[in-house]
Amino acid sequence: MVQPLNTLSATEIVALTLNGTVNCETLARECLARVAAREPVVKAWAFIDLDQVLREAKALDSRANRGPLFGVPVGVKDIIETADMPTQMGSPIYRGYRTLSDAGCVAQLRAAGALIVGKTVTCEFAGPAANVTTNPHNAARTPGGSSSGSAAAVADFMVPFGFGTQTGGSVQRPASYCGIVGYKPTFGLINRQGVKPAAESLDTMGLMVRTVEDAALFMQVLTNSAKVQWLPADAPIRIGLCRTYAWKDADEATRNAVENAARRLEKVGFSVCDVALPPPCEGLPRTREIINDYERARGMAWEWNTHADKITDALGKSIRNGLVIPRAQYIEALEQVALCRHRVAALFTDVDVLLTPAADGEAPLGLAHTGHHRFQSIWTQLRTPTVTLPTDAGPSGMPVGIQLVGAHFADDRLLAIAQRVFALLGQGPRIEL
């Protein structure tokens, strides 16, 4: 039996499209069929126009100049601008809003031959308030947020790639909840032009994919880098098991996933040691709130001053809080985080990557909340690259991820190790087709 095209990875797709084995239209039709079948339940898309997608796919097929992502269908989080689709920010304030241009990162993908399929559902302004998307593994559970639609669409085999953004835990948590690979590069590596800021000293573009190889492929295109050198089976790898100060808040499923991973990796020859986050990292929950709210309140001054009635209480609380934070307190928080970064950097002389929880546990029941960012926002603030790998299952059979964290700018090394680790540990629950 032939594997359905919509289940292929981006790497597999370009192997077929670039040599003409599969054309973009055929591929697009299979992805769109999946969308048609599942979207009523999953609700991953804020905007998708099937005819427009097919037109674009045909236009790609007639293109002489084929890029390294030729025909790869992608979803774009709806806080990221697109010239040919509305950008609605998950907010009624921006209903139907169209920009003149694509965000830089979208234009880069288009130039590389990718097919922009649609805009994926985002929580309101990439914030805390849940939106309509359901977890494709179980529609009674949250997909996580705020990159809810990208995570669900990728997990559900609608597209192999979705852009996400992370200010707290908006890439890694939905990746863990939906059972996909979430990659947050080092802060700043992917350009943010045309992406609505949530809190600009924290906002980081992220890639939501099903394989580590795909994360590497997209990064090559977006950052003009050499191919990641994958590691031989016997490469010595040093893992730092980092439970973090939030370990007590992890469910058993997460604690098992992380500790089992450590045990299994040690058994196949990785060196594993315990690593503690140095002080004052225990203050990161507080600094995250100060920095996020201070920047939120300023970045969203127009929305708040003119449309406060259309902003949810959850987000409004952040803004209200941010408005009264004095500059001195904000600077103190920034300086404390800078000290944490400096000290955490030193950990990577003894280990190659940290192994740490990706999320509290399984995706919780209910759609009213998207979960807590405690295990993700540590690394957002530290600006280190991280990869969530969906290696485990929880007590309800839902995906549970582990997170690997690399040194600042050591993204390729992290991806190479993540690829090895994922191959060794294997994938947890997948959507049945």
Add this chain to the structure above:
Amino acid sequence: MVQPLNTLSATEIVALTLNGTVNCETLARECLARVAAREPVVKAWAFIDLDQVLREAKALDSRANRGPLFGVPVGVKDIIETADMPTQMGSPIYRGYRTLSDAGCVAQLRAAGALIVGKTVTCEFAGPAANVTTNPHNAARTPGGSSSGSAAAVADFMVPFGFGTQTGGSVQRPASYCGIVGYKPTFGLINRQGVKPAAESLDTMGLMVRTVEDAALFMQVLTNSAKVQWLPADAPIRIGLCRTYAWKDADEATRNAVENAARRLEKVGFSVCDVALPPPCEGLPRTREIINDYERARGMAWEWNTHADKITDALGKSIRNGLVIPRAQYIEALEQVALCRHRVAALFTDVDVLLTPAADGEAPLGLAHTGHHRFQSIWTQLRTPTVTLPTDAGPSGMPVGIQLVGAHFADDRLLAIAQRVFALLGQGPRIEL
């Protein structure tokens, strides 16, 4: 004789508007009269609608809730979004373009009662290509760029305040050339939401004003900070005279301005010592080009891929260069700059501020070029706060500034010292009314 209202500082204006001595409409009319008289020569405005401004001024006058900038007329650089005016980026690609919302910084000023007068001319996407604005001191000379219109409008007494942005030298150079105070706060202190990025790891919002007090007033509003504590006349102040590696490129006028300032300040009791930029700061011209071009090329991917024919050669060269820079080279440049930051921070244990050139010299003759960023982009990359003070005149009677640089986040200390220094040294050439 009563001082014309359009020549008042923002601080002076709010003293009159808040107690009702002057209403916003009257003030606006005097500013608009100045615009009407001078705009044909100065060409500071990319968009200004006199009727709209008067309507807004009347609306302010009828407002019960008066903010700390009540009635202060401001200009907004035309890469900064405004809900009620086009944002055209100095480029035909964005001709007539209107956004739904105000940039966060604009919404903050509106909420504080400021009157948005119009959009000031920017160089194309805040880049190197000169636009139409002339130097208000001499229309045959450049006003500098890229915040050309804000500098010219403030110097020419059309408005007391203009937003600028600096990625290389776009605030400090036009401030020096036009004879105003230019203040670039520590990187990140003023929110950039809604401001078109040039190179996001460098882009810094700046304030263009005629007094240091006004810079402090706007910063209080924008960052929720306490009032700057001005210094008593006998406060001990330590100045580091920092000629920088580019000293040989400074005109005699700039060398004189800086060295005379050092001598005069020493005479009144400041302590002055020579300070050299530590290695590898001599590499900052190279890192600035790599970082700027790499980020430019990615942030402007849409404009380049769809409208390359409407982009000037000067900017296109940057983009072309940026497209082929490998990620590894970009990261190496970022890390080199981070090392410079770390080492320059240490200088501020021995001195309170650095005294350094603001620009090469007087504004050059001709409108085809806006000058070089060598004396400004050092501090943009180092992310330190800087203030340009227009203390001197060059051989043609044009303004020549000096630049004071503070430690990272020591913005209030820098402003307090700049206020003392400006009071002691006095202002160079002003526009005759």
